[in-house]
Amino acid sequence: QQPVQSPQAVILREGEDAVINCSSSKALYSVHWYRQKHGEAPVFLMILLKGGEQKGHEKISASFNEKKQQSSLYLTASQLSYSGTYFCGTEVGGGKLIFGQGTELSVKP
Amino acid sequence: DTGVSQDPRHKITKRGQNVTFRCDPISEHNRLYWYRQTLGQGPEFLTYFQNEAQLEKSRLLSDRFSAERPKGSFSTLEIQRTEQGDSAMYLCASSEVGEVTGELFFGEGSRLTVL
Numbered sequence: 586q587q588p589v590q591s592p593q594a595v596i597l598r599e600g601e602d603a604v605i606n607c608s609s610s611k612a613l614y615s616v617h618w619y620r621q622k623h624g625e626a627p628v629f630l631m632i633l634l635k636g637g638e639q640k641g642h643e644k645i646s647a648s649f650n651e652k653k654q655q656s657s658l659y660l661t662a663s664q665l666s667y668s669g670t671y672f673c674g675t676e677v678g679g680g681k682l683i684f685g686q687g688t689e690l691s692v693k694p
Numbered sequence: 695d696t697g698v699s700q701d702p703r704h705k706i707t708k709r710g711q712n713v714t715f716r717c718d719p720i721s722e723h724n725r726l727y728w729y730r731q732t733l734g735q736g737p738e739f740l741t742y743f744q745n746e747a748q749l750e751k752s753r754l755l756s757d758r759f760s761a762e763r764p765k766g767s768f769s770t771l772e773i774q775r776t777e778q779g780d781s782a783m784y785l786c787a788s789s790e791v792g793e794v795t796g797e798l799f800f801g802e803g804s805r806l807t808v809l
Contacts, residue, residue, distance in 0.1 A: 587736075615794040626785065626800035627737065634794055672736050680725060680795045681750055684736035 586611065588675045590685040597663045597692045605658040605688045607673030616649050616656040617674035617682060620667075627672060631658070660690070668692045696720055698801035700786050706807045707776055715771045715804040719788030726769050727798065728761055729785040737785055743769060744791060776808045 588609045595603050607616060615634050619627040633649035633656055646659045660667055670689045674682040699718045707713050719726050724745050729737035740759065741751040745766035751759075758776075763769040773780055783805050787798040 617795075617798065619798070626802050627798075629797040629799070632794070632797065674798070676795050679749065680744065680789075680791065681739065681742060682727070682795055682798065683739055684729075687734075687736045 586677070587683055588673055588685040590671075590673055590688050592688060593686070594689040595691070597667075597690065599663060599665060599692055599694055601663055601692075603660045603663060603690060605660070605671050605673075605690075607656045607658075607675070607685055609654040609675045609677075611654065611675070611677045613649075613651065613654055613675050614678055615676045616647075617676070618645075618647060618656075618658050619672045619674065619684075620669045621672065621687075622669040630671075663690075663692045665692050665694065698786055698788055698799050700784075700801035700804045702804060703802060704805045704807075706809065708809050709778060710775055712772065712774045713776055713806060714773075715784050715786075715806075717769045717771070717786030717788075717801060718767075719769070719786070720799055721767075723788035723790055723799070724766060725789045725791050725795070726763055727787045727789075728769070728771050729787065731783045731785055731803070732781075740771070740784075773806075776806075778808045781806055781808045 618630040621627040649656045670687045674684045727742040728740040731737045743763040758774045761771045783803040785803045787800045790796040
């Protein structure tokens with residue numbers, strides 16, 4: 586039931602782009618994305634809902650393919666502050682949110 | 695401060711002892727979640743509440759784990775007869791309830807070390 590994320594780790598130079606993928610074996614009501622920095626709690630980035638609606642607080646874009654039960658997070662023109670571990674959380678119904686294993690992103694100067 | 699607070703932040707205990715963690719969610723949030731996280735892994739779902747009702751408890755969780763949310767406000771997570779494998783960060787999160795689950799606000803976590 587746990588969503589699968591890929592890649593497991595990414596190393597970027599400042600200004601480069603990255604895509605993180607999240608795939609589920611179950612039909613999804615929504616997909617959440619969170620970023621966690623070392624020693625800190627996960628912080629919300631974005632929610633993607635069935636029907637294409639997105640709700641987010643940062644200049645990060647994402648897509649949600651309901652038929653394929655997949656979501657992708659797009660990080661463009663990466664900054665040093667983007668470093669951290671990214672988690673997708675999938676909601677299959679009832680409000681239960683299950684997180685993937687994470688993608689570690691390192692942005693170098 | 696109106697964020698999610700957890701107490702204690704760190705707990706060191708000996709194997710076989712009982713431990714209890716407390717979570718105070720954002721006051722207007724009626725949904726509360728408990729997750730467990732170990733190094734290099736994503737948050738693992740343990741249980742969640744809507745108001746005082748426990749909606750689901752992970753089947754991976756043994757009977758040594760119990761959680762409550764009396765009166766739909768704060769929540770406690772108790773681990774009885776702790777084992778070394780219980781060592782982890784225990785995260786609490788709260789959210790609003792809508793057609794879909796809203797943004798989860800996480801607390802700083804309670805780190806458990808079982809010797």
